[in-house]
Every structure is written in structure tokens, then in C-alpha cells.
Amino acid sequence: MTAVQAPPRAALTRLAGMRHTSPGRLQLLLVVLLVLTTLAGLVTGLTAASAAAGTTDLRDRAQPLLAEAETVWSSLADADATAAQAFISGGLEPPELTSRYDEKLTAAATALTSAARRVPEDSAGAEAIRAISAGLGDYTALVATARALNRQGKPVGAAYLSTASQLNRGTLQPQAQALFQQARREASAGYTDARSSWWLILLLVVLVGLGVALIATQAHLSRTTRRTFNVPLVAATALTVLLALVCAGLFAHQRSGLESAERAGSTPAQALAETRMLVLRERADEALTLAARAGRGALEDDFTLLRKRFVVSGEEFDEVRGLATTAAERHDAYLALHDEIRKLDDNGDYEAAVKLAVSPETRSAFDGVTTVLDEALTGRRAAFDDEIRSAGLGLGALAVLGPLLALMIGVLAALGLRARLEEYR
Amino acid sequence: MAVALLLAVAGLTACTDAAPSEKEAAKPAASASSSAGAPAPPSCDARASWRPTKGLQIPAGSYMQTIRDRGRLIVGMSQDTLLFSSRDPFTAKIEGFDVDMGREIAKAIFGDPDRLEIRVIPRSERINAVNRGTVDLAINTMTTNCTRWQQVDFSTVYYEAGQRLLVGKDSPATRIEDLGGQRVCAAAGSTSLENIGRVNVDPPPLAVARTDFGACLVAFQLGEVQAISTDDTILAGLAAQDPYAKVVGPRFTEEPYAMAIAGTHRDFTEFVNAVLERMRADGTWAKIHDRWLGDSGPAPKPPAARYR
Numbered sequence: 001m002t003a004v005q006a007p008p009r010a011a012l013t014r015l016a017g018m019r020h021t022s023p024g025r026l027q028l029l030l031v032v033l034l035v036l037t038t039l040a041g042l043v044t045g046l047t048a049a050s051a052a053a054g055t056t057d058l059r060d061r062a063q064p065l066l067a068e069a070e071t072v073w074s075s076l077a078d079a080d081a082t083a084a085q086a087f088i089s090g091g092l093e094p095p096e097l098t099s100r101y102d103e104k105l106t107a108a109a110t111a112l113t114s115a116a117r118r119v120p121e122d123s124a125g126a127e128a129i130r131a132i133s134a135g136l137g138d139y140t141a142l143v144a145t146a147r148a149l150n151r152q153g154k155p156v157g158a159a160y161l162s163t164a165s166q167l168n169r170g171t172l173q174p175q176a177q178a179l180f181q182q183a184r185r186e187a188s189a190g191y192t193d194a195r196s197s198w199w200l201i202l203l204l205v206v207l208v209g210l211g212v213a214l215i216a217t218q219a220h221l222s223r224t225t226r227r228t229f230n231v232p233l234v235a236a237t238a239l240t241v242l243l244a245l246v247c248a249g250l251f252a253h254q255r256s257g258l259e260s261a262e263r264a265g266s267t268p269a270q271a272l273a274e275t276r277m278l279v280l281r282e283r284a285d286e287a288l289t290l291a292a293r294a295g296r297g298a299l300e301d302d303f304t305l306l307r308k309r310f311v312v313s314g315e316e317f318d319e320v321r322g323l324a325t326t327a328a329e330r331h332d333a334y335l336a337l338h339d340e341i342r343k344l345d346d347n348g349d350y351e352a353a354v355k356l357a358v359s360p361e362t363r364s365a366f367d368g369v370t371t372v373l374d375e376a377l378t379g380r381r382a383a384f385d386d387e388i389r390s391a392g393l394g395l396g397a398l399a400v401l402g403p404l405l406a407l408m409i410g411v412l413a414a415l416g417l418r419a420r421l422e423e424y425r
Numbered sequence: 426m427a428v429a430l431l432l433a434v435a436g437l438t439a440c441t442d443a444a445p446s447e448k449e450a451a452k453p454a455a456s457a458s459s460s461a462g463a464p465a466p467p468s469c470d471a472r473a474s475w476r477p478t479k480g481l482q483i484p485a486g487s488y489m490q491t492i493r494d495r496g497r498l499i500v501g502m503s504q505d506t507l508l509f510s511s512r513d514p515f516t517a518k519i520e521g522f523d524v525d526m527g528r529e530i531a532k533a534i535f536g537d538p539d540r541l542e543i544r545v546i547p548r549s550e551r552i553n554a555v556n557r558g559t560v561d562l563a564i565n566t567m568t569t570n571c572t573r574w575q576q577v578d579f580s581t582v583y584y585e586a587g588q589r590l591l592v593g594k595d596s597p598a599t600r601i602e603d604l605g606g607q608r609v610c611a612a613a614g615s616t617s618l619e620n621i622g623r624v625n626v627d628p629p630p631l632a633v634a635r636t637d638f639g640a641c642l643v644a645f646q647l648g649e650v651q652a653i654s655t656d657d658t659i660l661a662g663l664a665a666q667d668p669y670a671k672v673v674g675p676r677f678t679e680e681p682y683a684m685a686i687a688g689t690h691r692d693f694t695e696f697v698n699a700v701l702e703r704m705r706a707d708g709t710w711a712k713i714h715d716r717w718l719g720d721s722g723p724a725p726k727p728p729a730a731r732y733r
Contacts, residue, residue, distance in 0.1 A: 090517025154666040155511040158504065159639030293504060293519075293545040295559065348497045348542035354517070 022224065023424040026417055029217045033413040036210040040240075041406025043206050044247060045399050047199035051254055052395035054194030058258075059388040061118050062190035063266065065125075066183040067381065068115040070273040072132065073176035074280055075108035080168045081284035083143055084291045087161050088354050093147070105140060112136070115179070125186075128179040135172045139164055165288065187266060194258055194391075200251060207244045214240060214413065221420060232416035236409045243405045250394045257391025264319050265384025269377055271316040276373040279331065282306050283366055286338055289345075290354055296346060307335060319383070323376040330368040337362045469571040472681055474581045475691055476732035477699035481533055488693040489534055492561055498534060500527040501546040501560035505639030507662025508717050509566050510543075519543050522717040523564045526583060526684070529709060530562075533700045547636050549614025552576050555685050562686045562697065566659060568616045569683035578690075579683035580697045581730040583710070586656035587676025588620055591645070591663055600674040601654055602626045608633050610641035610650040617655035620678050630654075638663060645670070656680045661721065681728065702730060 018024030082101040086093035112133055119125035142164035149157030214237045222228050285303040289296070310331055312324040337356065345353035356362060483489040492498055502510040502523055510523040528538035546554045551563045555577050566586070569579040590601045590609075598604055601621070606628040611618035613634040621632040633650050635641045641653045642663050653663060660672045686694045704710040704727075711724040718724075 088517065091515050149666075150514045153514050155505050155507055155514060156639050156642045156663070156666045157514055158512055159637070159643045162636075163640060163643050293543065295544050348499070350542065 023421060025220070026421050026424075029213075029220065030414065030417045030421075032213055033210075033217060033417070034410055036206065036213050037406050037410035037413060039206045040203075040210050040243070040409070041403035043199070043203045044243065044402030044406060047196055047203045047247075048250075048395050048399035048402055050196040050199050051194060051251065052392060052399060054190065054196060055254065055258070055388060055392040055395065058187070058190035058194050058261075059385070059392065062183070062187040063384060063388070065115055065118040066180070066187045066266075066270070067273075068111040068118070069176065069180040069183040070277070071111035072108050072115065073173065073180050074273070074277055075104040075111070076168055076172050076176055077277065077280040077284055079104040079108070080165055080173075081280060081287050083146075083161060084165065084284065084287035085358055087146075087150075087158065088287060088290045089358050090354075092151070094358075101143075105136070109136060115183075119182075123182070125179055125182040128175045128182070131175045132172055132179070135167060135175070139167050139172060142167065162291070165291075169284075184270065191258060191262060191266075195255060203247065207240065207247070210409070211237070211240050211244070217413075217417070225420065230416045230420075232412040232419075236412035236416065239405055239409045239412065243402065243409070246398065246405075247402070250398050253393070254391045254395060257387050257393075261384050261387035261391060265380055265387055267316050268319045269380040269384060271312075271314070272320065272373055272377045272380060275310065275312060275327070276370060276377065278306050278310055279334075279366075279369050279373070282338070286341065286357060290341075290350075290357055293350065296342065300342065303338070320376040320380065323372055323379075327369055327372045327376070330365065330372060334362070334365040334369055337365055467571040467575060469574055470731065470733065471569045471571050471574055471579070472582050472683075473731040473733040474579055474683065474698055475694050477695045477702065479692075479695065479699075481696065481699050481703070483534065483696075484692075487696075488561075488690040489696055492693075493534055497540045497542045498527065498531040499542045499544060499560045500530075501551055501554050501563035502527070502543050502565050503548070503637055504543075504545045505637055506566055506659055507665060509658065509662070510564075511662065519545075522584070522713060523566065525713045525716070527564050529704055529713075530697060530700050533696070533703075547614065548612045549636075551614065551685060555687050558687065561690075561693070562684050564684045566656060566682055567685055568656075568680040570616065573685070576688075577685045578688045578694045579685055580694060581701050581732075582681040582683050582728040583701055584658070584682040585728050586658045586680040586682060588617055588655060588678040588680060589657045589660055589672055589676055590674045591653040591660045591670050591672050592651065594669045594671055596651070596671075596673075598652065598673065601630065601652075601677060604630045604652055607631065607652065608650040609652045609654050610635055610644050611653065611655050612637050612641065615655065616678075616680065621654050624677075642667065658718070698730065698732075705730070 015028070018028055079101050082097050082104065086097040086101065089097070112129060116126070116129050116133075119129065142160050146157045146160035146164060149160060214233060218230055218233050218237070221230050221233070282303050285299040285306070289299045289303075292299070310328075312328050317324040341353050341357050341362070344350075344356060483493060502519065504510065504512040504519050506521065506523075508521050510519055510521040512519050524541075524543070527541050527543070531541040532538040534540070544554070544560050546560065546563070546565070548565065551565060551567060552573065554560045555563050562580075566584075568586075569582065573579070590598070590604070592598050592604075601609070601624050604624075605626045607630055609621050609630040610633045611621055613636060618632050618634055621630055624630055630652075633644065635644055638653065638655060638659050641650070641655075644650045645653055646667065653660065657672065657676060664670045664672050684697055686697065701710075704713075710727040714724040714727075
């Protein structure tokens with residue numbers, strides 16, 4: 001108490017004075033060791049807690065949010081493409097298209113509800129989710145009206161459908177895309193948080209400092225006393241080494257787990273999701289071009305851009321090489337059919353173009369691409385789950401056991417030095 | 426709201442040649458509000474087209490020969506103008522008065538009315554599509570007027586329409602002047618949209634532009650606009666799809682329909698006029714009228730051809 005209240009200079013003088021007496025030196029060493037063990041316990045606990053929380057957040061929030069944002073976006077694009085196909089088919093819409101549309105809307109709504117729980121109330125993500133939820137109701141109502149009018153044979157149904165499609169493509173999909181990008185940023189920030197690099201550097205410094213202080217204390221004692229070893233201090237040193245080894249092992253394991261989760265899980269999953277999105281947009285462009293019945297237009301230009309962006313040869317696809325190759329082959333087959341559709345339409349045979357576009361042949365060629373991408377995507381998400389689960393192992397225990405070990409080191413250090421201090425009584 | 430106003434102003438090109446009734450033509454406010462440097466309204470006889478010189482012949486090197494070599498006639502149309510050109514939801518085919526006009530021209534070129542390809546074009550794109558050659562001609566309830574004659578040529582008039590008003594069943598409005606300050610829809614790029622802005626009442630109705638009249642009906646049914654104003658023919662098709670709508674008021678403009686053809690294809694315009702001559706004379710016009718517009722009474726005399 002007096003040291004704290006005394007002016008700094010007086011305190012320093014007093015500390016300097018302690019250096020000159022043997023018991024004073026021992027007291028100083030004891031204080032240094034106790035401060036360092038307290039720090040070691042604190043930093044071990046906090047580092048483990050931060051890494052564990054980061055890993056859990058990545059596993060339970062950021063990555064699922066990314067998957068849900070992707071589901072919302074792709075389901076909206078799919079619903080749009082499906083509604084347009086049902087429209088160009090003419091007559092009553094084919095039941096398989098109706099059920100596909102319903103399925104996609106349900107998927108979008110479910111993913112949206114679930115994503116809403118994973119974003120903070122006032123974030124840009126929450127804003128996008130609210131906008132999509134509100135728009136989704138309008139969209140569903142417009143499509144339902146279009147269907148009802150279509151059933152009554154009223155041509156204005158077509159205008160309802162095109163209003164719905166404009167809402168979907170012009171408002172809902174851009175919002176879904178914004179949500180997806182937000183989720184992608186959060187996932188990438190999640191990896192940084194989970195690595196807790198600054199905490200680890202601090203932990204390294206404190207543990208090295210503690211080890212050096214323990215060894216220096218023992219060297220001092222063996223110089224000034226006749227005993228070579230101070231048993232409690234040797235035990236404290238051993239425990240410090242144990243703590244360092246446990247930390248090194250666990251954090252190295254976590255980092256390698258995170259690295260695998262990113263390499264074998266997140267990165268390919270994201271690339272696959274974006275590729276699937278491209279393909280869905282292609283199909284929607286194709287159907288909407290036919291629905292507009294205006295020949296080759298802006299949407300076909302968009303198709304041409306998208307088909308160039310379909311590239312699955314990059315290293316992000318290394319983990320799914322086989323499936324990616326299959327997807328590329330099937331995509332080529334679909335593109336061949338698309339070119340055939342465009343040729344028919346450009347040469348004035350609109351009805352044949354529509355017939356081919358909604359034929360089981362084209363549908364199965366297109367579904368072939370999305371199915372194989374889905375399969376690869378499911379595999380990569382499972383790989384992510386496995387790796388991230390393994391990465392988080394032991395961190396929770398370390399957050400509790402680390403401080404306990406540090407406490408034991410502190411107690412042993414105090415015991416070892418108190419025996420020597422007693423000798424000066 | 427601001428967007429709607431912008432659109433409304435954009436739609437107001439200073440064109441007063443669509444033979445609106447005298448009081449609109451006399452109103453200076455419309456041209457004052459379109460400060461976008463629009464040219465002074467040209468004066469011409471918009472109903473007069475090129476006189477056929479070779480009848481229904483297809484000389485080598487003519488544009489008709491180009492169409493024949495291609496194997497089909499490409500016509501720009503709408504797909505949601507009921508009775509004129511709209512898509513039958515059951516068959517997915519586009520049908521109507523305008524479509525049958527196109528079929529007659531295809532028949533004159535190929536001997537086969539089915540050699541017809543329909544390209545749906547937004548009303549605001551009709552002139553561009555004709556001039557770019559995306560379509561051979563536009564048959565799309567399109568009013569011939571002098572402003573448009575500066576960009577494209579027109580055939581002789583094949584139908585006489587006039588602008589009226591569609592409102593809700595319980596609306597007290599009986600004329601467009603009763604809708605001051607209210608939102609009235611018309612298709613972007615149509616003369617109807619321009620005419621709404623010229624209505625002589627203070628405040629004037631707010632013209633709201635949509636891509637086509639089907640989209641206007643959607644806006645009307647969703648309560649985004651209080652009324653739709655365009656040609657009586659188009660309104661009849663819209664009202665037929667909505668039992669809660671009624672068409673009211675007098676025709677307050679004259680909208681003579683003609684087919685738009687690029688100015689570089691005068692031989693084709695003459696040919697189309699020859700086809701129209703034949704249709705007026707041999708009763709084909711009356712037959713097509715009865716087929717699509719028979720509910721509005723017996724076929725009137727087809728509009729007489731005028732030539733320049």
C-alpha cells in the first residue's frame with residue numbers, strides 16, 4: 001500500500017534499495033515470478049477462449065450464414081427461371097415446374113428465416129434480409145396472380161409474370177447478392193478471429209518470459225546457496241514447459257484444422273456455389289429471352305458473358321477435380337443445346353426453340369450440371385464441418401486448465417522461494 | 426413519385442400532330458414543359474403514304490425479294506394487346522387483328538400466311554427496331570404522325586382508333602379532365618402517354634409510363650395508378666380482362682393506325698399499300714375486323730387510302 005501511495009521516485013529508490021540485500025533480491029524475484037505466472041494464466045485462458053469462440057463462430061454462424069445466403073440467392077434465381085419456363089410452355093404449367101418453383105420459394109424463405117438469426121439486428125445483412133422478406137411476399141403474390149389469370153385464359157397474366165420477374169431480378173436478387181457478399185466477408189473475418197494471432201504472440205512472449213525468469217531464479221539460488229536444485233522451482237519449470245507444449249500442440253492443431261477447413265471446405269464450397277449461381281442465371285436468361293420473344297437481346301448477351309465465366313479448372317477446385325470435370329462436360333452438353341435453341345429462335349422457328357428449351361432432354365442436361373455441382377458442394381460443406389470440429393478440439397479445456405496450471409506454477413514458485421526467505425528470519 | 430414525374434416529362438416530346446382535338450393542340454403548356462429542345466411540330470399529312478407503283482409484283486433486287494430469300498417475314502408486335510396482338514395463354518400463340526394483317530402480307534410475299542415471325546418489341550423501341558432492320562415492319566396499334574414520319578415511313582392507314590379512358594367501376598370520372606393530379610398510365614413511347622400530358626386541366630393528370638399496356642393493367646389492378654388512357658381498341662381488350670374496370674368518356678384524340686417501315690425500303694411500303702388496297706377491296710379487311718372486333722358492331726368501311 002505504501003509503495004503505491006508513495007511518490008514514484010521514493011518507490012523506485014526503495015526498490016533499488018531492495019536489490020542490494022539478499023532477502024530483498026529474493027522478494028523481488030518472487031514478485032516477478034508471481035506477476036508472470038498470473039499473466040501466463042490470464043493470457044493462456046484468454047487466447048484459448050478467443051480461439052475457441054472464433055472457431056465456434058465460424059462453424060455455427062459465419063459459414064452457415066454463407067450457405068444460407070447462397071441458398072436464398074440461388075433459390076430466387078431458380079424460381080425465376082422455373083416460372084419463365086412454365087410460362088413459355090403455354091397452357092397449364094407442367095406440374096413438375098410448379099412443384100420445383102414451390103420448392104425453391106420454400107427453400108429461400110427457410111434459409112432467410114435462419115439467416116436472420118445469424119446477423120446482428122442493425123447490420124447491412126439484416127437490412128438485406130428484411131428487404132428480401134418484404135419483397136418475397138410481393139413476388140409470390142404476383143406469380144400467384146399470374147397463374148390464376150393464366151388459368152382463366154387472360155393474357156394480362158403474362159404482364160404479371162414479367163412484373164414479378166423484374167421484381168425478382170431487379171430487387172430481390174441484388175439484395176440476396178449483397179447478403180451473400182456480406183456473409184463472405186464475415187466468413188473470411190471469422191478465419192482471422194479464429195486464428196487469434198495477436199493473442200498467440202502475446203502468449204508466446206509471456207511463456208518465454210516466465211521460463212527465463214524461473215531459470216534465472218534457480219541459477220541465482222544455486223549461486224548464492226549450497227543447494228544445486230530447488231525442487232519446487234524445478235517442478236514449476238517442468239510445469240511451464242508442459243503448459244508451453246500443450247499450448248503449442250493445441251494451437252498448431254487448431255491452425256492446421258482451420259487451414260484444411262479453408263482449403264478443403266470453404267474455398268471450394270464458395271467457388272462451387274458461385275459456379276452453380278452462374279449456371280442458374282444462364283438458364284433464367286435463356287427462358288426469359290424466349291419469354292420476351294424479342295429475339296437475341298440483352299439477356300442473351302448476359303448469357304454469353306456468364307458462359308465465359310464458367311471456369312472450373314482453377315486450384316480452388318483441386319479438392320473436387322473429378323466432379324468439376326464432370327460438371328464442365330455436362331455444362332458443355334447443355335451449352336450445345338442452348339446454341340441449338342438460339343439457332344432455332346434466330347432463324348425464326350420460335351415454337352421449335354421453346355419446345356427444345358422445355359424438353360426433357362434440355363431439362364435433364366441442365367439438371368445434370370446443377371446435380372453434380374450440388375453433390376460437390378455437399379461434400380465440401382461436410383469436409384468443412386469435419387475439419388472445423390476437429391480444429392476446435394481441446395481449446396475449451398485449455399481455457400480452464402491453462403490458468404489452473406499457471407496457478408500451480410505460481411504456488412510452486414512461491415513455495416520454492418519462501419523456504420529460502422525463511423532462512424533470513 | 427419523382428421517377429414517375431421524370432418519366433412523364435420524358436414522354437412529353439413536343440408533338441402535336443397526332444390530330445388531337447383543337448383544345449389540346451391550342452394548349453401551350455405541354456410544349457413549354459418539354460424543354461428538352463424538341464423540334465417545332467412538323468406539319469404534314471401523316472395519313473398519306475407512298476402510292477403503289479408496281480402493284481403486288483416482287484421485282485428482283487426489291488426488299489420483298491430479300492424477305493423471300495430469307496424465307497419469312499419478320500414483324501414487330503406486342504404480346505399483350507388483346508384483340509390486336511396478344512398471346513393466347515392456352516396455345517402460347519400470338520393472335521389478333523394486327524397479326525392477321527401481318528399474315529396477309531406474308532401471304533402476298535410467300536403465298537403462305539404462316540411464313541411470319543413475330544418479334545415482340547417494346548413500344549418505345551418500335552422505330553429503332555424498324556430502322557435497325559431487326560424487323561421488316563412494325564404492326565403494333567401504332568399511330569402515324571408527322572414526328573414519326575421524320576424517322577420512318579408509314580403504310581396507309583388500316584384502322585382508325587381514338588384515345589379514351591379506363592377507370593375503376595366505381596370511379597365518378599367521366600372524362601380525362603376529371604383526373605387532374607391523379608396517376609394515369611400509358612405505355613412508354615406511345616402517343617397516348619404524350620396526350621395525357623397535354624390534357625388541358627389544372628393540375629394536369631400525372632402520366633405514368635410502363636413498358637406496355639399489359640403492365641399498365643397490372644399497375645391499375647395493384648392500385649399504383651387510378652386510370653389507364655390509350656386507344657379505345659386497346660382499352661376494350663384491357664376491360665375485357667378486368668370486370669372491375671370500365672371505359673368512359675369520348676374519344677379525345679384521333680389515332681390512325683399504320684404500319685411502320687424503314688424509309689430506305691420505299692418499295693416495300695408501296696407493296697404493303699398494294700396489299701392493303703386489295704384487302705380493302707376484296708373484303709379481307711372486313712373479315713379480319715369481324716373476327717377480332719366483331720363484338721363492337723358490324724365492320725365499318727375500311728379507312729380510305731391517301732397518297733402523297
